[in-house]
Every structure is written in structure tokens, then in C-alpha cells.
Amino acid sequence: MRLILKVLLPALLLCACMGMANAEDEPQETSVPLPVAEFDLAVFQGQVVLVDFWASWCEPCRHSLPWLNEMQVKYQDQGLQVVMVNLDKNYAAAEKMAADISGSIVQFQDPAGELATLYELEGMPSSYLYDRSGNLVSDHVGFHQKDEPKLEQAILTTLTMEDE
Amino acid sequence: MAVTSRKGRGNGAGGKGTVRAAIMGACGLLGLAGSRAEATEVRSALLGYTEPNRVSAIEAIVDGNHDFSDGKILNFRLVLDALTGASANGATPASYTQTFTRPSGNGSYQTAPGETPLDDTFKDTRGALSVGLGLPLNRMTNLNFGLYGSGEHDYSSLGGNLTLTRDLHQRNTTVALHGAYFHDTIFPEGGRPDPFTPMEPEGLPKAKLSGDGTKEILDLGLGVTQVLNRKMIVYLNYTYSNVTGYQTDPYKIFSVVDPVTGDPRATDPYLYESRPDARDKHILFGKMSWHLERDIIQLSYRYFMDDWGVHSNTVDLTYRWNLSNRTFLKPHLRYYNQSATDFYRRYLVDGQALPENVSADYRLGDMHTVTYGLTYGRKLDSGNELTLRLEYYAQMGDGYPPDAIGNLKDFDLFPTVDAFIMQVGFNFSLPE
Amino acid sequence: MRVKAAVGRAGLALLLGIVVGGATGCANMGVKPWERDLLAEPGMAIDPDVVVTALDEHIYFSKEASTGGLGTAGGGCGCN
Numbered sequence: 001m002r003l004i005l006k007v008l009l010p011a012l013l014l015c016a017c018m019g020m021a022n023a024e025d026e027p028q029e030t031s032v033p034l035p036v037a038e039f040d041l042a043v044f045q046g047q048v049v050l051v052d053f054w055a056s057w058c059e060p061c062r063h064s065l066p067w068l069n070e071m072q073v074k075y076q077d078q079g080l081q082v083v084m085v086n087l088d089k090n091y092a093a094a095e096k097m098a099a100d101i102s103g104s105i106v107q108f109q110d111p112a113g114e115l116a117t118l119y120e121l122e123g124m125p126s127s128y129l130y131d132r133s134g135n136l137v138s139d140h141v142g143f144h145q146k147d148e149p150k151l152e153q154a155i156l157t158t159l160t161m162e163d164e
Numbered sequence: 165m166a167v168t169s170r171k172g173r174g175n176g177a178g179g180k181g182t183v184r185a186a187i188m189g190a191c192g193l194l195g196l197a198g199s200r201a202e203a204t205e206v207r208s209a210l211l212g213y214t215e216p217n218r219v220s221a222i223e224a225i226v227d228g229n230h231d232f233s234d235g236k237i238l239n240f241r242l243v244l245d246a247l248t249g250a251s252a253n254g255a256t257p258a259s260y261t262q263t264f265t266r267p268s269g270n271g272s273y274q275t276a277p278g279e280t281p282l283d284d285t286f287k288d289t290r291g292a293l294s295v296g297l298g299l300p301l302n303r304m305t306n307l308n309f310g311l312y313g314s315g316e317h318d319y320s321s322l323g324g325n326l327t328l329t330r331d332l333h334q335r336n337t338t339v340a341l342h343g344a345y346f347h348d349t350i351f352p353e354g355g356r357p358d359p360f361t362p363m364e365p366e367g368l369p370k371a372k373l374s375g376d377g378t379k380e381i382l383d384l385g386l387g388v389t390q391v392l393n394r395k396m397i398v399y400l401n402y403t404y405s406n407v408t409g410y411q412t413d414p415y416k417i418f419s420v421v422d423p424v425t426g427d428p429r430a431t432d433p434y435l436y437e438s439r440p441d442a443r444d445k446h447i448l449f450g451k452m453s454w455h456l457e458r459d460i461i462q463l464s465y466r467y468f469m470d471d472w473g474v475h476s477n478t479v480d481l482t483y484r485w486n487l488s489n490r491t492f493l494k495p496h497l498r499y500y501n502q503s504a505t506d507f508y509r510r511y512l513v514d515g516q517a518l519p520e521n522v523s524a525d526y527r528l529g530d531m532h533t534v535t536y537g538l539t540y541g542r543k544l545d546s547g548n549e550l551t552l553r554l555e556y557y558a559q560m561g562d563g564y565p566p567d568a569i570g571n572l573k574d575f576d577l578f579p580t581v582d583a584f585i586m587q588v589g590f591n592f593s594l595p596e
Numbered sequence: 597m598r599v600k601a602a603v604g605r606a607g608l609a610l611l612l613g614i615v616v617g618g619a620t621g622c623a624n625m626g627v628k629p630w631e632r633d634l635l636a637e638p639g640m641a642i643d644p645d646v647v648v649t650a651l652d653e654h655i656y657f658s659k660e661a662s663t664g665g666l667g668t669a670g671g672g673c674g675c676n
Contacts, residue, residue: 057636060675087630116630122334123303123629124675142303142676145202145233207647213655223654227647235676243650303676308668327668336626338670389642389670391626395634399642401667447665451642455634462644468662476662484639492639502661528661539648553648559659585655589647 030099033086033107036115041134047081048158049130053110053121055087056094061125064143069102071155076104078159079132085110087124127151131158204230204594209551211587218282218581219249228594237298239310244291250284254416254524255434256511257281257575258427264434265366267354267415272366278575283415285353290316296325304331312346321348323381335391342385342403350377352414359438360518363417370436377410395455405445412439418524419511426570429514437523439507445470460484473506474528489543496537496555504530510577513569526578531561537585551589558582629674636673643669 041049052068054061072082084101085108088094101107110116119128123141131137137158140151206228214220223245230238253264255275262275266285275281292314299307308327314320323346330339350356354370357363361371387401417434421427428434451464466478478500485493505528507521537555544550561578568577627635634640643649643666657663 053630055630055633057633058673058675089633093633113628113630116628121629124632124673126629144235144676146235207645209647209651211651223651225647225650227650241650243654245654329668329670331670331674333626334629335670335674340668340670342667383664385667387667387669391632391635391671391674393625394627394631397635397640397642397671399669399671401665401669403665403667405664445663447662449665449667451669453640453642453671455637455640460637460639466662466665468665472661474661476660478662484644486639500656500660500662505661527659531660533660551645557655557659581659583655583659587648587651589645 029103030101031103031105031107033091033098033109036085036108036110039085039108039115041130044081044083044130045134046132047079048075048132048155049081049083049134050155051083051085051128051130053085053087053116053119053124053126055124056097057088058124060143062097063145064125065097065100067143067148067151068105069100071152072102072104075155075159080155080159081106083108085115087111087113087116129154129158131161202231202233204228205591206594207589207591209587209589211585213583213585215249215581215583217250219247219251221245221247235300239294239296239298241294242292243314245289247286247288247290249286250282251286252526253281253283254418254437254526255281255428256419256421256426256524256572256577259425259571259574260427262428263365264417265363265370267352269354269364269366269368269370280576280579288316288318290314290319292321304335305329310344318352319348319350321346323347325383337391338387338389340385340387340389340401342383342387344381344383346381348379348381348409350379350410350414352377354414356410356412356414357436359412360435360522362432363434363436377412377414379407379409379411382406395457397453399449399451401447401449403445403447403449405447407443407445409441411441411443412437413523413525416523416525418509418522420514421511421572422570423513423515424570426568426572435512435522437525438521439523440472440521443470443472458486460486468502472528473504473508474502476500476502491543492539492541494539494541496535496539498535498537499532500534501532502530504528510565511572526559526561526581529561529578531559531578533557533559546592548590548592551587551591553585553587553589555585555587556582557585632672632674635671636675640671641669642671 050071052064054064068082068084071080082105084105086094086098087110089111091109091111098107119126125143126139126141128139129137138154206226208226211223223243225241225243227241228239255262255264257278257280260277262281263272264275264281264283265272273284294310294312296308296310301307306329310325312323323344325342325344328341331337332339356373356377358371358373364370383403383405385401385403387399389397389399391397416437418437419428420433420435422429446469447466449464449466451462454461462482464480468474468476478498480498482494482496487493505523507519507523508528509522510524512522535555535557537553539551539553541549541551559581563576563578565577638644649666653664
């Protein structure tokens with residue numbers, strides 16, 4: 001019995017993990033990105049929104065994808081909605097990477113950089129955190145693994161903020 | 165609203181989400197969470213260089229960059245090379261067979277009439293190691309420290325460098341300040357010959373300078389990079405370099421020839437060379453990268469000037485022809501010309517006064533060089549890249565100067581030196 | 597000799613062009629952070645292959661009287 005637990009369980013876990021890595025086996029498909037003209041934060045009233053601007057050619061953006069997925073899955077029940085805005089001029093270049101994005105994340109395409117211009121992005125990637133009333137709480141430029149705890153704390157704090 | 169066009173079970177029930185979160189967490193523990201930071205990129209290559217009938221060399225290099233999760237970068241580079249073959253010793257051809265003594269003093273070699281004297285003593289291996297650490301001071305500023313060390317059987321070098329880079333205008337502009345210092349030690353085979361003393365026949369002691377030679381190098385540089393538009397970026401860099409200490413080549417001689425025949429004079433025909441012990445250099449370098457939607461052109465120009473009298477121009481052009489998003493072909497063209505140092509003399513004539521410094525090393529003479537090359541690169545399924553580079557390099561100078569005297573008129577005093585270069589490269593990423 | 601002078605003059609003109617172009621209105625030149633897709637390509641880096649540069653510099657340093665000058669450049673994706 002113990003042998004089964006020691007060998008089988010990790011093996012099953014490994015298989016489950018390998019399954020996670022395969023987008024095709026994913027029960028949750030990545031969502032179809034929407035045109036940026038439809039971007040409207042009002043839709044997410046009552047939820048904490050994390051808007052993230054990314055592109056396929058941006059190396060740190062690639063590193064932030066798994067973390068964004070993790071945040072969405074971990075906190076969506078508490079009301080977090082991650083919104084990703086892709087800035088590739090040609091979305092085809094981003095498709096492969098976008099396939100790894102969790103289906104619960106709302107995606108937009110902004111090939112002409114219209115939304116990016118409105119937001120006056122300072123660098124890539126850029127993220128903006130909004131509270132449940134739609135107020136901007138914080139913004140962050142760039143992505144380093146060491147910043148993950150700090151960024152996650154900001155999300156948690158905003159989720160548990162008392163409504164005014 | 166538009167939100168309804170989402171596919172999948174995004175807002176899944178709590179149960180599914182919790183199990184998924186647990187598995188993803190476990191996957192994280194097993195290191196399968198996806199491409200996180202902390203990557204190590206390695207570039208390696210093996211290069212073969214050969215000048216038919218002259219020098220051949222093999223060089224191996226490994227260069228690695230490790231990105232830490234906080235933005236720090238560690239760089240490491242190891243170079244190993246082995247050199248063999250013959251190189252010109254500085255003497256002129258003669259109308260008879262010449263005999264020269266090897267640097268160790270034990271042994272000699274001969275040169276046929278009319279041929280350029282070449283010393284084939286050398287078999288040398290060299291190793292060099294550099295380590296660097298890049299520290300982000302803030303989002304726009306970076307400081308890089310580097311240490312360098314190299315050693316071969318007759319030379320060693322130890323140095324350090326510091327580079328400060330600052331980005332401006334949303335990273336459209338980058339300014340870099342660079343400083344480096346090296347301390348070199350020269351301990352040639354057979355000792356350092358006393359300049360202007362004669363090359364003695366084998367077995368006889370040569371006049372020597374005591375101890376090892378030392379040389380100090382200080383470099384200071386300032387560079388600016390500017391993005392012009394979505395397809396073009398330019399770079400300009402100025403470097404000042406100061407070298408003090410022993411800069412003479414202990415293995416090089418020059419011929420003192422008979423004023424009528426042009427052949428080496430009867431007594432002490434070969435004297436050891438001498439170079440100044442101070443050198444100030446100024447280097448101006450500019451480069452441009454231009455993206456043509458699919459292919460990329462890169463053009464650079466370097467102007468070099470020093471107080472030894474050298475003025476040089478280097479133009480380098482490459483065209484990266486992207487055959488697909490995995491393969492490319494890159495032709496390369498480089499043109500270089502230099503004016504001789506003030507103390508360069510192909511030979512001295514018996515009877516004329518000895519200048520303060522003299523060198524007949526063709527690498528300090530009036531010359532121009534051309535390089536033609538082609539690189540083929542291919543990205544493999546694993547994401548690793550393989551490259552193959554072939555180049556032809558020729559060094560040319562005036563072999564028949566109008567003022568050549570006597571028999572020297574009949575000899576090629578600067579034969580073209582051809583070299584073939586082949587390099588195989590492999591670039592890969594190390595797993596987490 | 598004429599070729600040398602011509603190359604020298606052309607080269608200095610190119611450099612001067614870069615300096616003047618770079619110095620005047622540097623603040624307004626350039627692209628937005630999300631428009632660096634082409635600049636992010638490895639082939640666009642001022643030094644696209646540090647290994648080739650290191651190997652070539654060693655060859656030319658051993659065979660010619662001039663050295664170095666490359667320095668450190670910026671560019672790239674401009675991320676983080």
C-alpha cells in the first residue's frame with residue numbers, strides 16, 4: 001500500500017502536470033481575444049481587475065504568463081478578473097503563446113496600440129490594478145520573478161478591501 | 165456585452181478551480197510551471213584559422229549568461245586556443261639562404277633565397293576567463309563589473325572593468341560609460357632581448373633585459389545608442405586607451421642591409437626591434453542596424469588614431485537574409501586600411517643612424533585587409549541554434565616599394581597573407 | 597592612398613551624421629514601448645553575436661595595428 005502511495009501518487013501527479021503542459025488536453029480552452037474597441041472596464045464592476053499589456057516579442061511578458069494564469073485561477077472565486085491586452089502588430093505571432101493563457105482570462109487585441117496610447121504605457125509589460133469600484137489602485141512596469149509576492153499581495157489587499 | 169463571446173468554462177465552479185490550483189501548485193514544486201525567469205543562455209563555438217604555409221590556430225569559446233529572478237545577470241566566458249606554424253620575423257628576403265636563431269637560443273632555422281623569413285618555432289596555447297555581474301541600480305540604470313584573466317606560455321594578463329548604462333526617453337536612448345584596466349606580464353622564451361642588439365648564432369648568449377616585461381592598459385569609453393524608428397537603431401562610441409610599459413615584440417628583428425646589394429650586411433645583420441613604451445589611442449566607432457521587414461542590414465565604421473602614427477579605417481557590412489523564421493544566411497564584408505607607425509621601417513640601411521625605435525613587423529606597416537564571409541544559421545526544433553561561418557581574410561601591402569635598394573627590388577617585400585576561417589557555433593539554453 | 601582618404605572622409609561623415617542626428621531632438625526620436633517588435637529581434641542587436649565578435653576581435657587584434665572600439669550598446673526590446 002505504502003509503495004503504491006510513494007510511487008503511484010507522484011507518478012499520477014507527474015502525469016497530471018504533463019497534462020497541464022499540453023494545451024490541447026486542456027479542458028479549458030483559451031478565450032478568443034476581443035477587438036480593443038470593445039474594451040470597457042465597466043463590465044467588470046464589482047470585481048478586482050488586473051489589466052496586463054503584453055506582446056510575443058517581449059521576453060519578460062513570456063515569463064509573466066504562468067504567473068497571471070496562477071493569479072486568475074487562485075483568486076477568481078474571490079472576484080479577480082485578469083484582462084490581457086496583446087500588442088502584437090500581427091496576432092498570428094502571439095497565437096502560440098496565447099494558447100497557454102487560461103480560459104478564464106479575458107483577452108483583447110490592440111495591434112495599432114490604441115489602448116496602449118490611451119494608457120500611455122511606459123514600458124513592456126505594463127499592468128494596472130483596479131478595485132471593485134473601478135478605481136486605479138496601482139500600476140507596474142516590467143516583470144521580475146522576485147516581484148511576484150509583492151504583486152500578489154497588492155491583489156489580495158485590493159480583493160479584501162472594505163467597500164466604501 | 166462582448167464578454168459573452170468567450171469560449172470555455174472560464175468562471176468555473178469552485179471545485180474545479182480548487183483542484184486545478186492544487187495541481188498547478190504541485191507542478192510549480194516539480195518545476196513544471198512553465199517558462200519562468202532564471203534562464204541560462206549559452207553560446208559556444210569552435211573556430212579554425214589557417215594561413216596556408218604560415219600560422220594555424222584552433223579556438224574554442226563558451227559564453228554563458230544567467231538571468232537571476234531579480235534582474236541581476238551573471239556572465240561567464242572561457243576561451244581556449246592553440247596556435248602553431250610560422251610567422252614573419254621581420255627580416256627581409258636575401259639573394260642567398262639565411263640562417264636565424266630560435267628565440268630560445270637553442271636551434272636555428274633557415275630561409276631559402278628570395279623567400280620571406282618565417283619563424284616556425286611557435287606552438288602556443290592560451291586560456292582566458294572572464295566573469296561579469298550586471299546589477300540593476302534602478303529600472304533605468306545598470307552597473308556591470310567584470311574580471312578578466314588570461315595566460316599562455318610567455319604572456320599573462322589580469323584586468324577588471326566597470327560599465328554604467330543608463331536608459332532615457334522610454335529606453336529610446338542608452339548612454340554607457342565604460343572603464344577598464346589591465347596589467348600584463350611578458351616573459352618570452354629565451355628572455356627579453358636588449359633592443360638594437362644583434363641576433364646571435366645559436367648557442368651564443370644574447371644581450372637581455374632583466375626580468376619580465378610589464379604593461380598597463382587603461383581604457384575609458386563613452387557610448388550612445390539611439391532608436392531612430394521602428395526599424396532603425398544607431399550606435400556611436402568613443403574610446404580612449406592608454407598603454408604604458410613593455411610593448412616591443414621580443415621575437416621580432418629587422419634587417420640592416422648593404423647600401424648597394426640590399427642583402428643583409430656582413431656583421432650583425434639582424435637587430436632586435438624596439439617600440440616606444442607609451443601609446444595613446446583614440447577610437448571612434450559607429451554602427452547602424454536597419455530592419456528591412458524581413459532581412460537586416462548592419463553597417464559599421466571605425467576610425468582609429470594613435471600617437472605612434474597609426475590612422476586606420478574599418479568598414480564592416482553584413483546582410484542577414486532571413487530564409488525563414490528558423491534559418492538565415494548572412495554574407496559579410498569587411499574592409500580595413502591602416503597607415504604605418506612612425507617607427508616602421510621595412511629594413512635599415514647600413515651606415516644610416518639608428519632611430520629611437522624601429523620595427524619591421526608588417527602588422528605595423530601601411531596595409532589594407534579585406535574579409536569576405538558567409539554565415540548560415542539554423543534554429544533546431546529544441547529551440548537551440550546551429551551556425552556555420554566561413555571567411556576569407558587577406559592582408560595586403562606594397563611588396564615592391566619604389567625606393568627598394570639592390571636585390572630587394574626583385575623580392576616581394578610584403579607578400580599577401582591569405583587566411584581561411586571556419587567556425588561552427590552552437591547556442592542553447594540550460595534548463596532551470 | 598585616394599581610396600583611404602575617401603573611405604576616411606565618408607566614414608567621418610557617417611559618424612558626424614549619427615552624432616548630429618542623435619544629439620538634435622533625441623527626446624522626440626524613437627518609438628513607443630509597444631512598437632519594439634522588430635528591434636527585439638536578435639539580429640537587430642548592435643552586437644548580434646558576442647562569440648563571433650570575441651573571436652574576430654582576437655584575430656584582428658593579432659593581425660592589425662588597431663584594436664577594439666565596440667563598447668556597450670542598448671537597443672533590443674526595451675522591456676522591464
